[in-house]
Amino acid sequence: MFTGIVQGTAELVTINEADAFRTHVLALPGAMRDGLEVGASVAHNGVCLTVTHIDGEHVSFDLMRETLRVTNLGALGVGDKVNIERAARFGDEIGGHAMSGHVMAMAELIEIDAAPNNRRIWFRLPAELRRFVFAKGYIGVDGASLTIGAVRESESNQSGQQGLEFCVDLIPETLARTIMAERGVGEQVNIEIDPQTQAIVETVERVMVAQRHE
Structure with a gap:
């Protein structure tokens, strides 16, 4: 779950293209990487994506065919930035409203x-x-x-x-x-x-x- 309170932005530094599939590598600022592990959920422009690899500040996420079709992430290029929010934790203040990360x-x-x-x-x-x-x-x-x-x-x-x-x-x-x-x-x-x-x-x-x- 997410709250819609964007924590900052991150730059897209690498795109690995495949057939109806993409891997985005973002340069995440230090505060956004605290406690981050492979398998964690991070919202990119409101899209819930899963961390697949961490290499220092560079964090990878896979984008499936439906994500590329329904959202604006497929139109991004290297150097573009996205809004970032880490998944909410129990006890966090809900400053916005409950969001699922499923863009419609x-x-x-x-x-x-x-x-x-x-x-x-x-x-x-x-x-x-x-x-x-x-x-x-x-x-x-x-x-x-x-x-x-x-x-x-x-x-x-x-x-x-x-x-x-x-x-x-x-x-x-x-x-x-x-x-x-x-x-x-x-x-x-x-x-x-x-x-x-x-x-x-x-x-x-x-x-x-x-x-x-x-």
Whole structure:
């Protein structure tokens, strides 16, 4: 489990490519390596990955086909940075919200409203996730636990499905600690819906369907 409180960033220093498979080697800062062992879970841009090898500051992680398809990790190159969070431990303070590290989709960054001390960023969400997103709810964006500031309807996609756009407001600490300050319009971010919100929405939908068929 993760909390969505990004602990810092790490640089991708090596990529080993194989058929529908990748190994990423990151240069992890010292504090992020404390007690780290092979088999441990570490979130990269919100994606839960397993440590496969440790060589000093260089730590390796394997990316499977589904990870490359669903997340933005497959688009990374050497020199790029990712948001990093070590797995939560019992007794840790939950400063964000409970996150599983299972990214559901990507969202496109479509608008940036920068102010001197904060930044509002708008994203376009895939239509299939729109029912889980509402103002003041939680959402995971590249592994960061954020509060949705506002939502608005977006244009229909090629299938005629109505999508949704949402924004988040970022304080200086978030901009300094994560890669969000470097994101530009047109880039894709990883999205994890709040698991509790997803469970509640899907339960209510099942109950309503059952009632209609009584």
